[in-house]
Amino acid sequence: MSKIGNLVRKWADSSLIVRILIGLVIGAVMGVFLPGWKWIGILGTVFVGALKAIAPVLVFVLVAASVAKAGKGLGPRFRTVIGLYLASTLTAALLATLASTLFPITLTLQDVAEGSAPGTLADIFRNLLSNIVANPVASLAGANYVGILFWAVLLGLALRFVASEGTVTAVSQFADAVSLIVKWIIQFAPFGIMGLVFSAVADSGLEIFTTYGKLILLLVGCMLLNALVMNPLWSFIVTRRNPYPLLWACLKESGLSAFFTRSSAANIPINMALCKKLGLEEDFYSVSIPLGATVNMNGAAVTITVMTMAVAHTVGVEVGFVTALLLGVISTLGACGASGVAGGSLLLIPMACSFLGIGNDVAMQAVAVGFIIGVVQDSVETALNSSADAFFTATAEYADRKANG
Numbered sequence: 410m411s412k413i414g415n416l417v418r419k420w421a422d423s424s425l426i427v428r429i430l431i432g433l434v435i436g437a438v439m440g441v442f443l444p445g446w447k448w449i450g451i452l453g454t455v456f457v458g459a460l461k462a463i464a465p466v467l468v469f470v471l472v473a474a475s476v477a478k479a480g481k482g483l484g485p486r487f488r489t490v491i492g493l494y495l496a497s498t499l500t501a502a503l504l505a506t507l508a509s510t511l512f513p514i515t516l517t518l519q520d521v522a523e524g525s526a527p528g529t530l531a532d533i534f535r536n537l538l539s540n541i542v543a544n545p546v547a548s549l550a551g552a553n554y555v556g557i558l559f560w561a562v563l564l565g566l567a568l569r570f571v572a573s574e575g576t577v578t579a580v581s582q583f584a585d586a587v588s589l590i591v592k593w594i595i596q597f598a599p600f601g602i603m604g605l606v607f608s609a610v611a612d613s614g615l616e617i618f619t620t621y622g623k624l625i626l627l628l629v630g631c632m633l634l635n636a637l638v639m640n641p642l643w644s645f646i647v648t649r650r651n652p653y654p655l656l657w658a659c660l661k662e663s664g665l666s667a668f669f670t671r672s673s674a675a676n677i678p679i680n681m682a683l684c685k686k687l688g689l690e691e692d693f694y695s696v697s698i699p700l701g702a703t704v705n706m707n708g709a710a711v712t713i714t715v716m717t718m719a720v721a722h723t724v725g726v727e728v729g730f731v732t733a734l735l736l737g738v739i740s741t742l743g744a745c746g747a748s749g750v751a752g753g754s755l756l757l758i759p760m761a762c763s764f765l766g767i768g769n770d771v772a773m774q775a776v777a778v779g780f781i782i783g784v785v786q787d788s789v790e791t792a793l794n795s796s797a798d799a800f801f802t803a804t805a806e807y808a809d810r811k812a813n814g
Contacts, residue, residue, distance in 0.1 A: 429665060432599035433606050440610025450608035453669075456601020459594045460675035465549045467591055467678055469561045470584040471695035476565025477577045485812070489647060490697045490805035494705035497643055497797060498744055501635045502710035502737035508631050509718035510733065514624050516723045516778055552674050555703055558696070591678040598666060598679075605669045609784050621782045624719065628786050631711045632793045636660070640707070640797055644804040648811065655803055659683065664796035668788045673702040676795040683799050694802050701798030706744035708790030709754035712779070713740040717761040720775045726765050739764055754790065755779040 439449060540548075540555045548556030568577055637656075644652035662683045667676040677699055684694035714737060721728050728736065740761055744754060755776050762772035779786060 428599040429602050432601075432603035433669070436603035436606030437610050439603075440607040444611035446607075447611070450604050450611070452600045453602070453604030453606075453608055456594075456597055456604065457670050457672060457675050459597075460591075460670065460678055461552060461672060463587065463591055463594060464674050464677045465552050465557055467584075467587050467681070468695075468699045469549060469557050470580070470587050471681070471691070472558060472561035472699070473565040473568065474577070474581045474584040474695075476562055476692075476696075477568035477572065477580060486693050486805045486809045487697065489808055490701070490801050491704075493643055493647065493801040493804060494701055495741070497635070497640055497801070498704075498706050498710045499737065499741045500639050500643070501631070501707040502714045502740040502744070503734070504634060504639065505631045505711040505714035505740075506718065506728075506733045506737050508627060508634075509715050509722075510728070512627055513722045514627055514715075514719045516624070516719050516775060558699055558703070562696075588681070592682065595679060595682060602666070602669045621778065624715075624778070625782055625785050628711060628715050628782075629789050631715060632708050632789050635707050635711065636664075636793050636796070640800060644800065647804055647808045650807070650811075652800075652804070655687075655807075656800060658687070659796045659800040659803070660792075662686075663799045664792040667795035668792040671787050671791050673791055673795050673798075676791070677702055680795060680799045680802075684802060687799075687803050689803060689806050693806060697802045697805070698798050701801065702795070705798050705801065706754070706794055707797055708793035709744035709757075710737075710740045711793075712754045712786060712790055713744060713757050713761050716755075716758045716775050716779055717765065717767075717772075720758070720762055720767055720772060721765050724767060724771060726767060728765065732765070736761060736764060755783070 436449070439446065443449075540553050541559045543551075543553055543556040545556065545560040547553070548560065568580065572580075641652040641656055644655070663676060663680050666679050667673070670676060680698045681694060684698065685691065717736065717740070718728065720726075740757075744757070758775050758779065759769050759772035762775070763769070
C-alpha cells in the first residue's frame with residue numbers, strides 16, 4: 410500500500426501540463442491504431458461531465474461568498490475587465506470581417522441542418538433576460554450562468570446585510586470545500602484528455618481537413634491572430650507591461666484544457682484554479698471568470714462572422730465597408746448572448762445572415778457545415794474564449810494594482 414501511496418503522491422506532485430501532454434499523445438496514438446476501443450472515450454465523457462456538474466455549484470458558492478465578504482475597491486477592476494471583454498470581442502469580429510473580405514471562401518451548401526435559431530437580436534436579448542431571472546434551482550441544474558451569477562450576487566448581498574460573521578465564514582468554508590472537490594477532479598485531467606483525443610481521432614480522423622481545409626484555416630487563423638496579437642495588444646494598452654508571459658501561462662493551463670473539453674463551463678474551475686495560482690483576489694476572479702464565460706466571446710464572434718461572410722460569398726451578396734462594420738457589431742452582440750442560445754455560436758449564423766438578406770434555409774446549411782468542422786472550430790473557439798477570460802481577469806487586476814501603487 411505504501412508503494413501505491415508513494416506513486417499517487419508523485420503523480421499529484423508532478424506537472425499537470427506534462428501529464429496532460431502525455432495523455433494527449435497516448436490518446437492520439439490509440440485513436441489511430443486502436444479506433445475500435447471505444448470504451449477509452451468514456452474517460453473523456455466522465456471527466457467533462459464531472460467538471461460540468463461541479464462548475465455551476467462552484468460558481469454559485471464562490472460568488473455568493475465573495476460578495477458577502479468583499480471589501481470596497483473592486484469597482485475599477487470590474488469596469489476594466491468588462492471593457493476588455495467587449496472590446497476584444499468586437500475586435501475579433503471586425504478582423505474576421507476583414508480577413509473574410511481579403512480571403513473569400515465559398516461553401517458547397519447541400520444538407521440543411523436541423524434546429525432552431527434566433528431570428529433577431531431582440532430574440533437573443535429576450536432569451537438573455539429570461540435566463541437572468543430564471544428559477545435559481547433550475548439555473549444550477551441547467552448550468553445557466555447568467556442566472557447563477559444573478560442569484561449568487563443577490564444572495565451575497567443579502568448575507569452582507571443579515572448574516573453574522575460566523576454564517577459568512579461557514580459559506581466561505583463551503584466554497585473552499587467545493588473548490589477542493591474541483592482540485593481532485595482536475596487531477597484526473599490527463600485521463601480525461603486522453604479519452605477526448607482518442608474519440609476525436611477515432612471518429613473524425615483527418616478527412617475534415619481535406620474537404621474544408623480553407624475554411625478551417627481562415628477560422629483558426631483569425632482566432633490565433635486575436636489570441637496572439639490583438640488580446641496581448643489590449644492587455645499592453647491597459648497595463649503597459651509585456652503581456653506575453655501571462656498569455657503563455659493562460660494558453661498553457663487554460664487554453665490547452667479548453668481545447669479538448671470544448672466547454673467553457675467545464676473550464677471555469679480550471680480558470681479559477683489558474684487565477685488562484687497567479688495570486689489574484691478570489692473576490693474578483695470568482696465573479697469575472699463566470700462573467701467572461703458568458704460575455705467574452707472572441708472565438709464565437711469570429712465563427713459567426715466568417716461563416717456569415719462565407720455564405721454571402723457563396724450566394725453572391727456584396728458586403729460593403731459600412732455593411733461589414735455593422736455585421737461586426739451584430740456578431741459581437743450575438744456572441745455575447747450565445748450562452749443563452751442552444752447550440753452556441755453556430756446557431757447564431759442565421760441571425761447574422763438575416764442582416765444581409767440571406768434566407769434561413771440557406772443559412773442553416775452553413776450551420777450544418779459548422780457542425781462538421783466543429784471538432785476543430787469549436788475546440789479552437791473554446792480555447793480562445795476561455796483562456797482570454799483568465800488573461801483579461803489578470804490584466805484588469807494588474808492594471809488596478811499599478812494604478813493604486
